[in-house]
Amino acid sequence: MPKNLGKSRMANxxxxxxxxxxxxxxxxxxxxxxxxGILYFIYQRAxxxxxxxxxxxxxxPVKQFVENCIxxxxxxGLDTIGLSGGYxxxxxxxxxxxxxxxxxxxxxxxxxxxxxxxxxxxxxSEQFINQQLRSYVESELKACTNSFEQLKDQFDIxxxxxxxxxxxxxxxxxxxxxxxxxxxxxxxxxxxxxxENFDYTVPIRFRKVYELAxxxxxxxxxxxxxxxxxxxxxxxxxxxxxxxxxxxCSAKTWxxxxxxxxxKELLRxxxxxxxxxxxxxxxxxxxxxxxxxxxxxxxxxxxHYIWDIDDNAARKYSSMKVSFSYDxxxxxxxxxxxxxxxxxxxxxxxxxxxxxxxxxxxxxxxDISYPVMATIxxxxxxxxxxxxxTFPFRVSIDHNQPNRASKGTALFESAESSEEYCNExxxxxxxxxxxxxxxxxxxxxxxxxxxxxxxxxxxxxxWVSLGAAAGITKKLPYCVNGIIKGSKEGFADxxxxxQTDSFxxxxxxxxxxxxxxxxxxxxxxxxxxxxxxxxxxxEKASILIRENSTGYExxxxxxxxxxxxxxxxALPSGKDAVFEVTIFVGDEESISAGYIGEWKASKSEIxxxxxxxxxxxxxxxxxxxxxxxxxxxxxxxxxxxxxxxIRG
Numbered sequence: 001m002p003k004n005l006g007k008s009r010m011a012n013x014x015x016x017x018x019x020x021x022x023x024x025x026x027x028x029x030x031x032x033x034x035x036x037g038i039l040y041f042i043y044q045r046a047x048x049x050x051x052x053x054x055x056x057x058x059x060x061p062v063k064q065f066v067e068n069c070i071x072x073x074x075x076x077g078l079d080t081i082g083l084s085g086g087y088x089x090x091x092x093x094x095x096x097x098x099x100x101x102x103x104x105x106x107x108x109x110x111x112x113x114x115x116x117x118x119x120x121x122x123x124x125s126e127q128f129i130n131q132q133l134r135s136y137v138e139s140e141l142k143a144c145t146n147s148f149e150q151l152k153d154q155f156d157i158x159x160x161x162x163x164x165x166x167x168x169x170x171x172x173x174x175x176x177x178x179x180x181x182x183x184x185x186x187x188x189x190x191x192x193x194x195x196e197n198f199d200y201t202v203p204i205r206f207r208k209v210y211e212l213a214x215x216x217x218x219x220x221x222x223x224x225x226x227x228x229x230x231x232x233x234x235x236x237x238x239x240x241x242x243x244x245x246x247x248x249c250s251a252k253t254w255x256x257x258x259x260x261x262x263x264k265e266l267l268r269x270x271x272x273x274x275x276x277x278x279x280x281x282x283x284x285x286x287x288x289x290x291x292x293x294x295x296x297x298x299x300x301x302x303x304h305y306i307w308d309i310d311d312n313a314a315r316k317y318s319s320m321k322v323s324f325s326y327d328x329x330x331x332x333x334x335x336x337x338x339x340x341x342x343x344x345x346x347x348x349x350x351x352x353x354x355x356x357x358x359x360x361x362x363x364x365x366x367d368i369s370y371p372v373m374a375t376i377x378x379x380x381x382x383x384x385x386x387x388x389x390t391f392p393f394r395v396s397i398d399h400n401q402p403n404r405a406s407k408g409t410a411l412f413e414s415a416e417s418s419e420e421y422c423n424e425x426x427x428x429x430x431x432x433x434x435x436x437x438x439x440x441x442x443x444x445x446x447x448x449x450x451x452x453x454x455x456x457x458x459x460x461x462x463w464v465s466l467g468a469a470a471g472i473t474k475k476l477p478y479c480v481n482g483i484i485k486g487s488k489e490g491f492a493d494x495x496x497x498x499q500t501d502s503f504x505x506x507x508x509x510x511x512x513x514x515x516x517x518x519x520x521x522x523x524x525x526x527x528x529x530x531x532x533x534x535x536x537x538x539e540k541a542s543i544l545i546r547e548n549s550t551g552y553e554x555x556x557x558x559x560x561x562x563x564x565x566x567x568x569x570a571l572p573s574g575k576d577a578v579f580e581v582t583i584f585v586g587d588e589e590s591i592s593a594g595y596i597g598e599w600k601a602s603k604s605e606i607x608x609x610x611x612x613x614x615x616x617x618x619x620x621x622x623x624x625x626x627x628x629x630x631x632x633x634x635x636x637x638x639x640x641x642x643x644x645x646i647r648g
Contacts, residue, residue, distance in 0.1 A: 069144035085391030224402035278313025334632035422456035437574030441470035451479035517568035
């Protein structure tokens with residue numbers, strides 16, 4: 001190859017590389033310009049679309065007055081939600097179930113529902129909390145404005161529509177908008193106008209706080225962090241026997257009441273040292289320690305009480321403080337083996353060469369259940385106010401092992417009619433309706449679709465597929481966590497989670513029921529099970545009946561609600577059944593009687609039932625420790641009294 005030709009080709013190659021590089025640079029610059037143009041267009045459009053509010057000076061006092069009322073109602077509602085773990089009004093099914101809430105201030109009767117108890121996850125959804133706050137703002141706004149008496153010297157104001165609130169939980173605030181159509185006239189008659197839109201932004205980061213609270217509860221149900229720390233506490237304490245042996249001839253004994261008192265003391269002192277990794281806490285906090293290491297970062301707690309729940313916690317929750325506390329609330333504890341409240345070591349004489357030697361060994365397992373209060377404080381910043389949110393849950397240990405087995409989830413209803421939402425139907429959903437007891441198809445089931453705060457009428461199920469099945473096919477609005485509800489006379493109301501993000505098919509099973517309006521509870525003292533007693537004045541009972549094969553649950557209360565609309569006790573019918581019956585009897589202070597056991601009933605017994613008689617075991621007067629032991633052994637006590645009876 002000629003020398004000059006090689007140089008020419010190399011020069012051409014370098015030139016091509018430069019051209020390609022320049023072209024790449026031009027493409028990058030062009031893409032950047034295009035992106036900036038798109039962003040500018042979006043910004044300009046958003047600016048144009050934003051409403052520029054013009055407030056007439058004549059009605060400015062009315063606007064300020066209404067929005068001050070919105071401010072007051074919203075802040076009071078959020079404070080209440082924070083104190084009670086997401087509630088302004090506690091659902092009746094929780095309020096009447098003494099196992100479902102913690103009474104933080106017994107004298108005041110303030111109830112805080114558990115987010116987890118007895119295997120039931122009961123975390124109120126964000127939609128439920130939103131609905132509670134909206135309803136509260138609407139009701140309190142009416143009370144606060146008080147027919148505008150405060151402005152009557154300046155204005156004649158007529159309410160043309162009742163207030164309708166909207167709540168948005170944003171990352172950095174809570175936005176409240178209220179549609180409240182008013183006709184406003186000045187007293188001198190020179191001015192008249194209408195005003196409908198009012199709003200207020202609460203500088204509280206509720207969504208972030210709630211997100212952290214929910215994350216803590218979900219991780220506790222997976223990590224068993226509180227259970228593990230509790231087991232560590234009593235396993236390491238010399239006053240609480242677990243497994244050991246000792247060379248001695250006299251038996252060692254422990255009182256369960258003393259163990260319970262020591263357990264309460266350990267929890268009160270140690271649980272407040274739990275920290276969430278990534279949140280704000282003081283590593284130099286003083287910690288009493290026998291080895292002289294008084295800083296938290298150098299103590300036992302640094303290694304064992306830091307809870308890592310999220311790799312990004314430091315980025316998301318660094319401004320928040322989290323604490324856990326136990327405040328001498330009722331703690332139930334049961335030990336095995338035990339006799340009359342006393343734990344004893346087993347004495348075993350040696351043999352042969354060690355016949356003179358006495359060896360005592362012991363191994364005890366514990367069932368422990370107690371409430372914990374979690375508190376989250378989002379600290380004040382330049383753009384947000386301090387906000388405190390507390391929620392309780394129960395810690396559960398069974399045979400020295402964490403026990404957080406799931407038995408169900410509480411459903412929170414927060415629905416309001418919304419024609420606009422329901423008209424945005426997108427995807428076709430088919431729901432078949434069947435009899436849970438027989439497997440037969442059911443037509444004529446009234447169905448409703450619920451998504452967050454919206455609900456839509458679906459219609460009635462009918463024969464489909466040429467009479468081969470009963471159901472309905474209908475287009476529904478988009479929802480990834482919706483609920484289908486069904487009702488029909490002679491059946492218990494049913495509901496099931498659904499998704500409407502694409503074409504899907506669901507089966508809604510309904511349980512046939514027999515409504516029994518006559519039922520009674522009688523007590524049997526554990527000291528004399530043959531004697532029956534009526535409930536004392538002020539005592540109330542909650543009854544939960546669960547049918548094993550279908551999972552059907554029925555709630556009832558005693559004394560019986562005498563209102564005409566009361567359904568009484570709804571028992572699933574149509575087949576033989578085995579029920580799990582759980583009854584708790586007590587007043588506002590404590591549980592004094594109850595029953596946990598199995599009840600077998602035939603199909604004919606249920607269908608012909610006129611009355612049901614429930615028997616419960618009662619303890620009588622007792623100390624707090626004795627009450628806790630009674631509840632822990634309630635299932636055992638229930639076996640010594642008659643079972644549930646059906647009377648035709």
